[in-house]
Amino acid sequence: MIGLGQLGLPIAINLIQAGFRLVGYRRRDPQALVSCGVQIAQCVAEVVSQADVLLLCLPGEQAQIEVLLSPGGVLDALKPGQIVIELSTYRKEFKLEQAACIQERGGRVLEAEVSGSPPMVKQRSASLYLGGSAELVGECKPVLDAITARYFHIGEFGSAVAMKLIANYLVAIHTLACAEAMNLGTRLGFDPHMVAEVIGHGAGGSTMFTIRAPMMAARSFSPAPGPFVTLEKYLRLGRELVDDSGAASPLFSAAAPYFFRALASRMGEEDISAVIKLLELESR
Structure with a gap:
């Protein structure tokens, strides 16, 4: 595995706990x-040479280019027929270009978009959205099963990123809705911990409410399982997806500016649950 950061490391740990030997850089x-x-490798090529399945989980397109295309990178060391599982989120056009490079060198590539925070990945409750051939999905099943019990074959390579963006589109909307409800409950005199507990078990609850309402109640915004700086990419790509599709987006259009305001307010390293602070400032 290459890319053992906030998201990649819990994925790696799940694989190790399932009995896989994991070499990482x-x-x-x-x-x-x-x-x-x-097991620590000294360079990218060493990881590729030892791997039956190579997983990539990198933070951005530039990092991906460096790891794949630099001298001594993935493409230089790739073995014929080797499987590459791409776990990162990039523009669809970029993903297709990178996949073509891998395939030209004889590799086989599976798109695996992660929907879930690092704690969800650790608990094996995150979802994977898969793009690629059904045959390759079946071949990768033992690896996928080790990462999570929840994975869905969306379609051809490049299709999974659209589903991931829809999911993160809702993360922004639901987190702001959670903050709005928590702020309202507190202003009405309720203990915020009670609001988080009661609403989370009723019809108004959601995955984001379950995760982030307790964080808002406890004012626990750091360390951040999902910081504003991480969400920024998804807001931008989500906006492009909406614009390209022509879909109406009243809720996303209302929610996204709050997260950009948080970034402009130097809250970037805090968890996105801290968006409640902006609502508190706006409240009379």
Whole structure:
């Protein structure tokens, strides 16, 4: 696995706990991985040479280009028929370009978009949206089963990213709705912890409410399982998806500016549950 950060590391741990031998490479602080059971490689090519299945979970397109295309990178070391599972979220056009490069070198590539926060990944309750051939999905089943019990074959390679963007589109809407409800409950005199508990078990609850209402009640915004800086990419790509489709988006159009305001307010490293602070400032 290459890319053992906030999201990649719990994926790696799940694989190790399922009995897989995992070789990994991380540029910063690689020795921190030893206690997790990751066997440290000294370079990208070493990971590729030892892997039957290569997983990539990188933070952005530039990092992906460097890992794939640089001298001594993935493409230089890729073995014929080797499987590459792409776990990162990029523009569809970029993903297709990268997949073509892998296939030209004889590799086989599966798109696996992760829908869920790092704690959800750790608990194996996150979902994977898969793009690629049904045959390859079946071949990767033992690896997918180790990561999570919830995965869905969406269609051809490149189709899964659209589903991921729809999911994160809703993350923004639901988190702001959660903040609005929590702020209202507190202003009406209710203990915020009670609001989080009661609403979370009723018809008004949601996955985001279950995760983020307790964080709002406890004012626990750092360390952030899902910081504003991470959501920014999904807001931008989600906006492009909406514009390209021509779909009406009244709720997303209302929600997205709050998260951009949070980024502009230097709240970027806080969890997106901290959006409640903006609503509190607006309240009379």
